[in-house]
Amino acid sequence: MVCFFFFKQKTAYEMLRSLVGSEMCIRDSYNTVQFDGDCQGAVLRVKATRGGTLLLQSGNKTLAKIKVPVTEGWKEIPVRVKGIKKGIHHLTVKSVSDHETCLDWIRFTK
Numbered sequence: 001m002v003c004f005f006f007f008k009q010k011t012a013y014e015m016l017r018s019l020v021g022s023e024m025c026i027r028d029s030y031n032t033v034q035f036d037g038d039c040q041g042a043v044l045r046v047k048a049t050r051g052g053t054l055l056l057q058s059g060n061k062t063l064a065k066i067k068v069p070v071t072e073g074w075k076e077i078p079v080r081v082k083g084i085k086k087g088i089h090h091l092t093v094k095s096v097s098d099h100e101t102c103l104d105w106i107r108f109t110k
Helices: none
Strands: 003-006 013-015 018-020 028-035 039-047 052-058 061-068 075-084 087-095 102-109
Parallel strands (some): 003 018
Antiparallel strands (some): 028 087
């Protein structure tokens, strides 16, 4: 199972089992995603000219803390994700950096 998680200006809409949109610079963003099975990894397409850190959360539980390296352009970063089981999850992505960190999409993998 592969699930894409896209952002568009702090909101997104659900289309089948993926979320679509365009890039945004993260402050807080959230979406509801249904997973068909356990998820153990993700790939994020990010950009941060000064580096940064993102938190992927479901409710109050942190699923992944993502260190975003200094990038001039878009970069895909693989990360391990813990705690996503089959079912509906209300996911939040938060920046815990003082500078701009941009996220284009997240793709979840088994």
